[in-house]
Amino acid sequence: MFYETRHIRMSTNKFLENLIAGSSAKMQDVRQHIALAAPYPVNVLAIGPTGSGKELIAKGIHKLSGREGKFIAVNSAAIPAELLEAELFGYEKGAFTGADKTRKGKVEEAANGTLFLDEIGDMPFSLQAKLLRVLETKTVQKIGSEKSIPVDFRLVCATHTDIGELARQGKFRADLLYRIAVYTIENPPLADRTEDLDELIKVLSMRLKKTEKKIKPAEFDPQALDYLKSYSWPGNIRELANFLQKCSVLYSGQTLNVDAIKDLMPSFGAPLDQETEEQATLWAEDTLESDFSENVDDSLATEAFSLENLTQYFDDERSLNLKKFLSELEENFIAAAMQHSDGSVETAAQKLGLNSEELLEKIKVLAVMSKSKPLL
Numbered sequence: 565m566f567y568e569t570r571h572i573r574m575s576t577n578k579f580l581e582n583l584i585a586g587s588s589a590k591m592q593d594v595r596q597h598i599a600l601a602a603p604y605p606v607n608v609l610a611i612g613p614t615g616s617g618k619e620l621i622a623k624g625i626h627k628l629s630g631r632e633g634k635f636i637a638v639n640s641a642a643i644p645a646e647l648l649e650a651e652l653f654g655y656e657k658g659a660f661t662g663a664d665k666t667r668k669g670k671v672e673e674a675a676n677g678t679l680f681l682d683e684i685g686d687m688p689f690s691l692q693a694k695l696l697r698v699l700e701t702k703t704v705q706k707i708g709s710e711k712s713i714p715v716d717f718r719l720v721c722a723t724h725t726d727i728g729e730l731a732r733q734g735k736f737r738a739d740l741l742y743r744i745a746v747y748t749i750e751n752p753p754l755a756d757r758t759e760d761l762d763e764l765i766k767v768l769s770m771r772l773k774k775t776e777k778k779i780k781p782a783e784f785d786p787q788a789l790d791y792l793k794s795y796s797w798p799g800n801i802r803e804l805a806n807f808l809q810k811c812s813v814l815y816s817g818q819t820l821n822v823d824a825i826k827d828l829m830p831s832f833g834a835p836l837d838q839e840t841e842e843q844a845t846l847w848a849e850d851t852l853e854s855d856f857s858e859n860v861d862d863s864l865a866t867e868a869f870s871l872e873n874l875t876q877y878f879d880d881e882r883s884l885n886l887k888k889f890l891s892e893l894e895e896n897f898i899a900a901a902m903q904h905s906d907g908s909v910e911t912a913a914q915k916l917g918l919n920s921e922e923l924l925e926k927i928k929v930l931a932v933m934s935k936s937k938p939l940l
C-alpha cells in the first residue's frame with residue numbers, strides 16, 4: 565500500500581513537472597497546490613499576471629482530477645458580453661434572431677469534465693448572477709428554454725485582476741467570489757523567479773523543435789542569458805516563448821550574444837496589448853473559427869469587405885491608403901493565425917492557405933519592418 569501511494573505521488577509529480585516547468589520554490593509550491601486540490605471537488609481560482617501559466621494550472625487540475633469529460637475553456641474577456649451568455653449556457657432554436665439551430669453551451673459541454681473560466685473578473689455583472697445560479701443548482705437552462713439540465717462539472721477560474729478589490733468596489737459579486745475561490749492558487753510573475761529562466765528556455769526550445777520542423781531553436785551565450793534574466797518580462801512565459809520563437813526564426817540554430825538580442829528586444833518589449841490579444845483569442849473561439857476556416861473567401865467577401873460596405877465607406881468622403889491597409893491586414897491575419905495556432909508556423913500556414921516556407925518568409929520580412937507589434 566505504501567509503495568502504491570508513493571508510486572502515485574511520483575507519477576503525479578512527474579506529470580506536473582512536465583506540464584509546468586520551473587524548479588524555483590515558488591513553482592514547486594504551485595505544483596504542490598495543484599496536486600493537493602485536484603482530487604477534491606473544490607472550485608479553484610488561479611490568480612496571476614497574463615502569460616504566467618494560469619491555463620496550465622487549470623489543465624493540471626483537470627488531468628489529475630481523474631474526470632473523464634472534456635476540458636472546456638471560455639475566456640470572458642475575449643467574448644463580447646452579449647454573446648457570452650449564449651456561449652456559456654447555449655440556446656434553443658429561435659431563441660433570438662440568428663439562432664437557427666439549438667446549441668449546447670460550454671457548461672453542458674464540460675459535463676463530467678472541467679469548465680475553465682478564464683478572466684472571470686471580466687464577466688458582466690448580470691451574467692455573474694446566472695453563473696451563481698448554475699453553481700448553486702448544478703443545472704443549466706439554455707436561452708429560450710424552460711428545461712433545467714443537470715450538469716456535473718469541475719470549475720476552475722482564473723483572473724489577472726485583483727478580484728477581491730473588484731468585489732469591494734461592487735463590480736464583482738461577493739457571493740460568487742466566495743463560491744469560485746474555495747481554493748486559490750497564486751501564480752508568480754516570471755520576474756519573481758528568474759532562476760527558472762534557463763530551464764524554461766530548455767523546455768520551450770524542445771517544444772519549438774517538436775512543432776517547427778523547419779527551424780532550429782536559437783541559443784544564448786552566458787551574458788545574453790544574464791541580460792534576459794534582468795528583463796522584466798511583462799508578458800511572462802508567453803512573451804518568453806514568443807521571443808524564443810522570433811530569435812529562432814531569424815537566427816535558426818545560432819548562439820546569440822547580448823548585442824543580437826538587444827536588437828530584438830524593442831519589438832517585443834511591450835507585451836501584446838490586451839485588445840490585440842483578446843481579438844486574437846476571439847478569432848480562436850470555435851463559433852467564429854468554423855465560419856472562418858470553412859469558407860474564408862465567402863465570409864470575408866460577404867461581411868466586412870462586401871462591395872456594399874466598401875461603397876458606403878467611400879460615400880462618407882473618406883479615402884484610404886490601400887497599400888498600407890492591405891499590409892496591415894496581412895500582418896494582423898498572420899498574427900491572429902499564429903496566436904490561434906499556439907505559435908506553430910506549420911498550423912498557422914495551413915490556416916492561411918500558405919506553405920510553411922512562404923509564411924516564414926513573410927514573418928521574417930514583417931518582423932524586420934514592424935518594430936511595433938510582435939508577430940510571434
Ligand SMILES: Nc1ncnc2c1ncn2[C@@H]1O[C@H](COP(=O)(O)OP(=O)(O)O)[C@@H](O)[C@H]1O
Pocket residue numbers: 583584585586612613614615616617618619620621722764767801802805
Ligand atoms: N511553467 C511553465 N512551463 C512551461 N510552459 C509554460 C509555463 N507557464 C506557462 N507556459 C506556457 O506559456 C504560455 C502561456 O501560458 P497560459 O497558461 O496560457 O498563461 P495565462 O493563462 O496565465 O495567460 C502557454 O503556451 C504555456 O504553455
Ligand SMILES: [Mg+2]
Pocket residue numbers: 615618619682
Ligand atoms: Mg490565459
